[in-house]
Amino acid sequence: MKNQFLVVSFFIFSGLIISPAVMAERNSVPHSDGVGTGATRVVYPSGSKHVTLSVYNTADHPFLVESVVLDESMQQEAPFIITPPLFRLDGGQRNTLRIMRTGGHFPADRESINWICVKPIPPEPDSTRDEGEKDSVGRDNLSVTTRLLSGICIKLFFRPEIVHGNSLDMADKVTWTIKGKTVTASNPTHFYMNISWASVNGKKLKMDKTYIPPFSEEKYPLPEGVVKNNAISWSVVGDYGEEKKILSILN
Template sequence: MKQLLAAVMASFFLFCASAQAGIVMGGTRVIYQEGKREAAITVTNMDTHVPYLVQSWVENLAADDKRPVPFVVTPPLFRLDPEQENILRISFTGGTLPGDRESVFWLCVKNISPSQKGESNKLQINVKSKFKLFWRPKGLGDAKEAWQKLTFTRSGNRLVAHNPTPFYVSFYSLAVGGKEIFEPGMIAPMSSQTWTVSGTGQVTWRAINDSGGITDAAQQ
């Protein structure tokens, strides 16, 4: 019985992985420059046989933040046939956002593999993915070097990072004395962030740039 259950679960996860591989986004993040009419990202169905329904919307970064989101996505729901591509267009609907620093939201994309008629017992997979949407006000300067301007200090068993720039910095990796910090996350503009560390030594970090690429390593 246990072997049968394991086989069923393995098939389920394989099917999930296949479904997730069907829809491919044209980036890992979206930069919305203030003053632009819209920001856009492509969505492609890489599957050769299965069509998908694609639903998209924007959420606040914090799950408990219930304020209205000042963005709409067009089209919000559409069918994407095999080996076809479409473009998600994100428009700013107005509102007051900080003008001296970036703001960040979630672009949510859900792809649904529809069941065929007469296949009511067929497993249907819904996959929801999130991509960072950065609102970048005018006049902030160049974001390319923001990750290099981070500074680090030690307070007891805590590593403290300070970001003096108006840009978010998303870490790809962060290590102290060669020991990696698991999922270091992102540090907000003009703010600090701390992690518990056990080792000492040189701080090494890499970041994710606007195009989703990985920067060189910086050290302090």
């Protein structure tokens, strides 16, 4: 059973790294199969020993849940650990994850981004097993399947001591410019600016990347049929998932 469990864990983790469904940020917290997280983002102040995130299961059956913290590229683990890293979550129940920093070097003058990825693996009936043989993570002859489901990845912002407040308070400092068929958003602040949407003349910009890193800029294609305007409407998301709508000058 121990070897089987290790194999399952390997496949789950591999799915988190390479699954296209996981690479995309989800706008909704709940997973389609019933497992979800209690927040859309987590802020980790540099002076904290740990932060927490709740995980819940609204389904009527259990899941095996594995969690990991990945770097911004989602290609390797970040210097954080999650406890418990793997656990059973029964239907209608919730559990609390504890995220702790284990090292790493982060800029002292700006936020850094990582990803907390939570992956539910459902049990399924296994009629080929003996009645007395039961899986340690299942009931009534349930065994864990290794089919890879899409997981939930939410942002983990590591915030150094000199960065105070909420990104919403600094959002007005973001500038927008238009040149040809490209709209550029420039973020001169210490915060990641998390953009919910942006529109010109009522037409929303296509945003493959929904955040602007500190002291950086992002470029977006101007929607077809939109002529140059002198204003852009957009919405920024704060630390707790709250949104602020802003009307900015489009130079």
